[in-house]
Amino acid sequence: MTTTTDALAHERAHLAASRAALRAMREDAQALDIRDVTANWVNAVVLQAKVDERIKALADLSHTPLFFGRLDYLHRVGADQAEGASRGAARSASAKGGGGRREGEQFYIGRRHVHDADGDPMVIDWRAPVSQPFYRASRKDPQDVGQRRRFGYTGGELTAYEDEHLTDPTEATQTSKLLQAEIERPRVGPMRDIVATIQPEQDEIVRSGLGGTVCVQGGPGTGKTAVGLHRVAYLLYAHRERLARTGTLVIGPNRSFLHYIEQVLPALGELEVKQATVDDLVAAHVEVRGSDAAEAAVVKGDARMAEVLRRAIRSHVTLPTEPVMVVRGSRRWRVPAYELEEIVTELLARDMRYGAAHEALPQRIAHAVLVRMEEAGEAPDDRVQNAVARTPAVKAAVKAIWPAVDPAKLVLRLLSDPDFLAAHADGLLTEDEQKAILWTKPARSVKSAKWSAADAVLIDEASDLVARTHSLGHVVLDEAQDLSPMQYRAVGRRCTTGSATVLGDLAQGTTPWSTESWAQALHHLGKEDAVVEELTAGFRVPREVIAYASRLLPVISPGLAAVESVRESPGSLAVREVPDAAVLDAAVIAACEESLAQEGSIGLIAADARIPVLAEALTAAGHAYLSPGEETTAESRLTLVPASLAKGLEYDYVVLDEPAAVVDGEPDERTGLRRLYVALTRAVSGLTVVHAAELPEVLGGTGVVR
Numbered sequence: 001m002t003t004t005t006d007a008l009a010h011e012r013a014h015l016a017a018s019r020a021a022l023r024a025m026r027e028d029a030q031a032l033d034i035r036d037v038t039a040n041w042v043n044a045v046v047l048q049a050k051v052d053e054r055i056k057a058l059a060d061l062s063h064t065p066l067f068f069g070r071l072d073y074l075h076r077v078g079a080d081q082a083e084g085a086s087r088g089a090a091r092s093a094s095a096k097g098g099g100g101r102r103e104g105e106q107f108y109i110g111r112r113h114v115h116d117a118d119g120d121p122m123v124i125d126w127r128a129p130v131s132q133p134f135y136r137a138s139r140k141d142p143q144d145v146g147q148r149r150r151f152g153y154t155g156g157e158l159t160a161y162e163d164e165h166l167t168d169p170t171e172a173t174q175t176s177k178l179l180q181a182e183i184e185r186p187r188v189g190p191m192r193d194i195v196a197t198i199q200p201e202q203d204e205i206v207r208s209g210l211g212g213t214v215c216v217q218g219g220p221g222t223g224k225t226a227v228g229l230h231r232v233a234y235l236l237y238a239h240r241e242r243l244a245r246t247g248t249l250v251i252g253p254n255r256s257f258l259h260y261i262e263q264v265l266p267a268l269g270e271l272e273v274k275q276a277t278v279d280d281l282v283a284a285h286v287e288v289r290g291s292d293a294a295e296a297a298v299v300k301g302d303a304r305m306a307e308v309l310r311r312a313i314r315s316h317v318t319l320p321t322e323p324v325m326v327v328r329g330s331r332r333w334r335v336p337a338y339e340l341e342e343i344v345t346e347l348l349a350r351d352m353r354y355g356a357a358h359e360a361l362p363q364r365i366a367h368a369v370l371v372r373m374e375e376a377g378e379a380p381d382d383r384v385q386n387a388v389a390r391t392p393a394v395k396a397a398v399k400a401i402w403p404a405v406d407p408a409k410l411v412l413r414l415l416s417d418p419d420f421l422a423a424h425a426d427g428l429l430t431e432d433e434q435k436a437i438l439w440t441k442p443a444r445s446v447k448s449a450k451w452s453a454a455d456a457v458l459i460d461e462a463s464d465l466v467a468r469t470h471s472l473g474h475v476v477l478d479e480a481q482d483l484s485p486m487q488y489r490a491v492g493r494r495c496t497t498g499s500a501t502v503l504g505d506l507a508q509g510t511t512p513w514s515t516e517s518w519a520q521a522l523h524h525l526g527k528e529d530a531v532v533e534e535l536t537a538g539f540r541v542p543r544e545v546i547a548y549a550s551r552l553l554p555v556i557s558p559g560l561a562a563v564e565s566v567r568e569s570p571g572s573l574a575v576r577e578v579p580d581a582a583v584l585d586a587a588v589i590a591a592c593e594e595s596l597a598q599e600g601s602i603g604l605i606a607a608d609a610r611i612p613v614l615a616e617a618l619t620a621a622g623h624a625y626l627s628p629g630e631e632t633t634a635e636s637r638l639t640l641v642p643a644s645l646a647k648g649l650e651y652d653y654v655v656l657d658e659p660a661a662v663v664d665g666e667p668d669e670r671t672g673l674r675r676l677y678v679a680l681t682r683a684v685s686g687l688t689v690v691h692a693a694e695l696p697e698v699l700g701g702t703g704v705v706r
Contacts, residue, residue, distance in 0.1 A: 007161065008158070008160075008161065011070075011151065011158055011161060012158050014108065014122070015066060015067070015158050017116075017122060018066050018067065018108070018110075018114050018122040018123050019060055019066060021114050021115065021116045021117075021122045022058060022060050022066065022114045023060065024117065025058050025114065025115070026055060026058040026059070026060075029051060029054045029055045029058060030055055032051055034047050034048060034051065053271060053272070056271060057112075057269045057271055061267060063156055064111065064156075064267055065110070065111075065151065065153045065156070065158070065196070066110050066111070066112075066114065066123055067108040067109060067110030067111075067123045067151065068109065068110060068111075068150065068151055068153075068195070068196035069108070069109040069110075069134050069148065069149060069150050069151065069196065070106060070107065070108050070109065070147075070148070070149040070151075071106070071107045071109060071130075071131070071133060071134055071137075071145050071147075071148060071149075072104055072105075072106050072145065072146050072147040072148075072149070073104045073105045073106070073107070073144055073145055073146065074104050074144050074145070074146045074167070075104060075105075075144055076104070076105055077105055077130055077144075104146060107121070107124045107130055107131070108122065108123045108124060109123070109124055109126055109131045109134045110123040110124070110125070110126065111125075111126060111193070111195055111267065111268055111269065112125055112268070112269045113125040113128075125237065126195050127207075127233065127234045127237040127238065128237075132203070132207070133145045133148075134148060135198050135199070135200060135202075135203040136200050136203060137166055138166065138200075139166055139173060142166035142167050145166050145167075146165065146166065146167050147163055147164065147165050147166070148163070148164045148166060149161055149162065149163050149164075150162045150164075150176060150178045150179060150196075151178070152178045152181065152182075160178060161178075162176055162177065162178045164176070179196075179197055182196055182197050183197050183539050183540070183567075191225070191226070191260050191261045191263065191264055191650070192263075192264070192267070193226065193229075193230070193264050193267050193268055194223055194226040194227075194230065195230065195268065197539070198227075198230065199223075199537065199539070201535065201537065202223055202226075202227045202230075202535070204533075205227050205231060205533055205535075206227055206230045206231045206234050207231075207234055208231070208531070210235050210238070210239045210242070210243075210473075210474065210499055211499060212499060212529070212530070212531060213499045213500045213501070213502065213522075213525075213527040213529070213530035213531070214231070214500075214501050214502070214530060214531050214533060215480075215501075215502040215503075215518050215521075215522060215527075215530045215531070215532045215533070216228065216501070216502065216503050216504075216532075216533050216534075216535060217504065217505065217506065217518060217532060217533070217534045217535070218503070218504075218505060218534070218535035218536075219505055219507065219535070219536065219538065219546075219560075219561075219562070219563035219681075220505070220508075220538065220540075220541050220546065220549070220563060220678075220681030220682075221538035221539060221540035221541035221546065221563060221565065221681065221684075222535035222536065222537060222538055222539070222540075222563060223535065223539055223540070224478075224503045224504070224505070224535055225261065225478055225503060225648060226264070227503075227535070228250075228476045228478060228501045228503045229250070229261065229264045229265060229476070230264075230268070231476070231501050232248055232250065232265065232270070232273055232474065232476055232501070233265060233268040233269075233270050235248070235474055236248065236270050236273070239473075242473060243473045243474060244272075245473070246471075246472055246473030246474075246497075246498060247274070247472040247473055248272075248273045248274070248472060248473060248474045248475070248476075249273070249274050249275070249276060249472050249474075249475045249476070249494065250265075250273055250274070250275045250276075250475075250476045250478070251275075251276055251277065251278060251281070251475060251476065251477045251478065251491060252275065252276075252277060252478050252479065252648070253277065253478065253479040253482060253647060253648060254277055254645060255277065255629060256627075256628035256629035256645050256649070257478070257479070257647070257648045257649065258275045258276075258277065259629040259631075260628075260629065260648065260649055261275075261648075262275060278457075278483065278487050278490060278491065279453050279456070281460070281490055281491070281494065282453075282456040282457050282459065282460040282490055283456065285407065285408055285456055285459040285460060285463060286408055286446065286449070286451045286455070286456055286459060287451065288451050288452060288453050288455075288456055289450045289451060290449075290450030290451055290452045290455075291452050291453075292452045292453075292454050292455075293436075294512045294667050295436045296436045296437050296452075296454070297452070297454045297484075297512065297513065298484075298512050298513050299429065299433045299436050299437050300437055300452075300454035300455065300457070300458060300484075300486065301454055301457070301484025301485060301486045301487065301513045302484070302485060302486070302513075303485035303486065303489070303524055304428045304429060305458060305461070305486055306461055306486065306489060307428055308414070308421075308424050308425045308428055308429065309410070309411075309414075309458065309461050309462050309465060310465055311424040312410055312413075312414055312420070312424040312462075313354050313405055313410060313462065313465050313466070314348070314354070315423070315424065316354075316402070316403055316405055317344065317348065317401065317402055318400065318401055319341050319344055319345075319401070320337050320340040320341055320344065320397065320400070320401050321337055322337055323335055323336045323337050323340070324340060324365060324393055324394060324397045325393055326369050326388055326391055326393050326394065327391070327393070328369075328373075328388070331376075333369045333372050333373065334372075335365060335368045335369060335372075339368060340365065340397070340401070343361070343364045343365065343368070344361070344401055344402070347360060347361065347364070347402075353464075353465060353466060353467060353468055354405060354465055354466045355404075355405075355466040355467040356467070356468075357402060358398070358402050358403075358404060361398050361401065361402050362389035362390075362394050362395070362398050363385065363389050365388075365389070365394050365397060365398070366385045366386070366388035366389040366394060367385060369385075369388050370384065370385050370388065405462075405466055406446075407459050407460075407462035407463040407465075407466055408446045408459050408462075409446055410462050411455060411458045411459050411462055412443065412445075412446055412449060414458075415437060415438060415439050415442075415455070416438070416439055416442035416443065417442075418434070418438055421434050421437075421438065422434060454484070454486070457484070457486045457487055457490050458486065460490050461486060461489060461490070464493050469493040469494060469496075470494070471493070471494060471495055471496045471497040471498055472494055472495055472498050473495075473498040473499075474495065474498050474499050474500065474501070475491060475494055475495040475498065475499075475500045475501075476500070476501045476503070477491055477500060477501070477502050477503065477504075477525075478503045478504070478648065479503070479504055479508070479647055479648055480502045480503060480504035480515075480521060481504035481505060481506050481508060481509040481514050481515055481521070482504075482508075482509055482510060482511045482514050482647075483511075483513075483514075483515070483521070484511070484513040485513075485524040486524075488515075488521055488524035488525045489524055489525075489526070491525060492524065492525040492526040492527065493526070495527075496526065499527075500525065500527055500530070502518075502521070502522070502525065502527070502530065504518075504521075506518070506557050506560055507552075507553055507556050507557035507560050507674065507677055508647060508674060508677060508678050509557075509671075509674055510644075510647070510666070510671055510674045510675045510678065511671075512667060512668075512671065514671075514674075518532050534561070536561050536562075536563055536564055537563075537564060537565075537566060538563040538564060538565035538566065538567070539565075539566060539567065540567075540650065540684050541563070541565055541567070541681050541683065541684065542565060542567050542568075542569035542572035542573070542683070542684075542685070542686070542687075543565035543566075543567055543568055543569065544569065544570070544571075544572045544573045545565075545572055545573050545680070545681065545683055545686075545687045546562070546563050546565045546681060547562075547565075548573055548575075548680065548687075548699070549677055549680035549681045550562040550563065551698060551699050551700060552673050552674075552676065552677045552680075552696075552698055552699070553677075554698075555670065555673055555698050556670055556673045556674045556677055557674075569685065569686075571686075572683070572685065572686045572687065573686070573687050573689075574686075574687070574688045574689070575688075575689045575691075575695075576591070576688065576689065576690050576691070577691055577692070578690065578691070578692050579692075580692055581692040581693070583692075584657075584658065584690065584691075584692045585613065585614065585617040586617075587690050588604070588606075588614065588617070588655060588657050588690050589617055589618065589621045589623070591655045591688045591690050592604055592618070592623065592638060592655050593621075593623075594688070595653035595655060595686070595688065596623075596637065596638060598652065598653055598685070598686070599652070600637070600651075600652025600653060600684075600685060601632045601637050601639070601651045601652050601653070602637055602638045602639070602651055602652065602653045602654070602655070603638075603639050603641050603646070603649065603651030603653070603654045603655070603682055603683075604618075604625070604638065604639070604640050604641065604654075604655045604657065605641045605642075605643055605646050605654055605655070605656050605657065605662075605679045605682060606640075606641070606642070606643060606656075606657035606658065606661070606662070607642075607643050607657070607658065607661035607662045607664070607665040608642040608643060608644050608665055609661065609665055610657055610658060610661055611640060611642050614640060614657060615640060618638075618640065623638060624636060624638070625638045625639060625640045626638065626639040626640070627639070627640065628641050628642070628645045628646075628649060639651065641682075643662045643665065643675050643676075643678070643679050644665075644675070646678055646679050646682055647678050649682055650682055650683075650684055651682055651683060651684065652683070652684050652685045652686070653683060653685055653686045653687075653688070654679075654682045654683035654686070654687050654688070655688045655690065656679050656680065656687065656688070656689045656690070657690055657691075658690070658691050658692065658693060659676050659679075659680075659689060659691055659695055659696060659699075660691065660693035660694060660695065660696065661693070662675055662676045662679055663675070663676055663696055673696060673698065676696065
């Protein structure tokens with residue numbers, strides 16, 4: 001009979017062998033000689049880049065377990081499941097000492113595929129079909145799995161395992177202690193992958209197909225961001241060739257957030273996914289150096305601005321009143337005004353992009369000339385048509401009828417010229433709305449203008465009206481609830497021929513233009529047929545903390561279901577009132593010191609206006625601190641976080657300074673309460689709220705000792 005000690009030794013041996021196999025795979029890649037297999041130096045450079053990527057992807061990350069689970073199947077798996085597991089290489093459980101099952105097969109599930117010298121798999125990629133039951137199998141539906149084994153690690157060493165016998169009716173159902181420990185493991189450094197802890201409802205979203213767009217509504221701690229990133233990793237596994245051609249992109253709310261999540265995909269072996277903010281997407285057009293008042297930003301972000309821009313661009317087209325006379329040698333060819341008008345009217349009716357029509361017009365005029373040549377008995381070819389299209393007469397006609405338009409100059413004129421704006425916003429924007437977006441001091445040129453982020457989005461829209469924006473194969477949009485309609489359009493045109501994963505929480509919308517419903521957001525994104533999934537099971541935020549924050553939901557997002565946390569953590573919430581503001585800073589520092597006595601990361605979150613004061617207090621108390629986006633380490637675990645940058649970040653322990661100041665820092669109460677909701681839900685293990693001012697009324701009594 002196999003003892004626990006023997007089984008653990010066996011699993012450690014398999015881990016050591018797997019790591020050795022991975023090293024051998026990397027050494028094989030490093031030893032590849034491509035000098036004589038490419039036709040030219042360009043091919044050599046491209047191939048070498050691919051080899052370098054392969055070498056990098058095969059790196060053995062010492063802090064990341066190579067495998068985290070094992071499946072013992074009752075029977076040999078079918079061909080559809082065996083994809084990615086090499087049919088001839090499936091390891092029988094009896095051969096490997098995994099419980100003596102005669103017909104079954106045994107697979108180790110990990111972050112990447114590892115095979116031995118014979119090509120037989122040592123570790124199966126978690127994304128392979130054969131791995132799916134690790135996340136989906138249950139006692140009610142064992143999916144031919146007799147035993148599921150989870151592994152526990154300490155400092156990279158395999159130290160424990162835990163078995164579930166899914167077909168044994170005598171075994172009592174228990175919560176996995178290793179699974180719970182992995183979920184609750186202290187967080188130091190950037191965001192980790194959740195590949196070992198994916199839940200069945202999360203796995204359904206992760207493995208949804210490439211063809212459709214998925215929108216995930218998820219409250220704090222439901223893992224929506226991790227689900228979105230793991231879906232990208234899965235899609236790259238299942239559709240690698242296609243996405244290698246078309247590209248993938250992760251869009252986050254700010255650079256701090258992107259820095260926080262940037263290690264998740266590389267840990268899963270995916271190195272080529274680009275990351276950006278919406279501002280990054282539109283930054284190529286102009287330099288953003290200004291800002292808008294909330295009223296102006298709301299109008300500029302409204303979807304009606306798309307029609308204003310379309311009208312303004314099309315207004316440059318002038319119907320011809322004069323004929324075009326083309327001279328070819330000793331002959332003159334005349335295209336009358338009425339025929340030119342027919343050509344222009346047809347191009348307008350087709351609603352082509354402005355630039356495409358601008359390029360098509362000279363060819364259409366030239367074709368009309370060629371028709372006349374043929375009628376006169378000549379036999380012109382395509383070269384003649386191209387030559388006619390380049391003649392001075394045709395160029396002059398095109399310039400007069402359909403002149404080139406510079407998108408930035410167009411937006412500059414709209415924001416500077418009241419008459420031009422009024423002419424194209426008629427029936428769309430009210431006089432007050434037009435007044436709100438007009439510059440009080442018009443800029444002299446595109447370069448001298450102090451463009452705002454909203455202006456850059458308008459220019460991006462105008463650029464797409466002139467020339468089509470390149471579309472990617474898949475886009476992940478996180479914290480999507482905060483985008484304006486025009487920002488949704490900017491993202492949507494980057495996946496017009498691809499799909500998207502939209503992630504967000506309506507309750508955490510903290511911009512004046514945040515969306516009221518996912519149907520509205522998906523309409524502007526151009527993905528109205530998207531499937532909307534809702535995650536309501538919380539795995540990160542303790543039940544006591546999320547219940548306290550959820551008191552805000554009836555005010556900030558009526559009708560939205562509260563998150564039901566599966567984590568019991570008594571004592572995870574403390575609300576402390578201090579007698580007056582004079583001692584508030586000291587009380588906050590004391591709360592930070594208490595949190596620093598615990599293991600893990602600490603976030604001190606405060607209203608943006610309070611950050612300089614708290615920074616000075618921390619320095620005076622001898623505490624070094626980080627800014628959001630800077631990586632926490634074992635030696636530097638305290639981050640000072642402005643409330644405006646807290647969204648999407650997580651810390652083991654959070655100290656929240658003065659909730660009333662967080663609310664007051666926003667333009668209206670609902671936005672302020674939403675910002676507070678975000679701040680209250682950043683804690684994974686414990687939250688301490690310290691306040692001198694009255695708490696917002698909607699929070700009511702705390703139910704905890706102050």
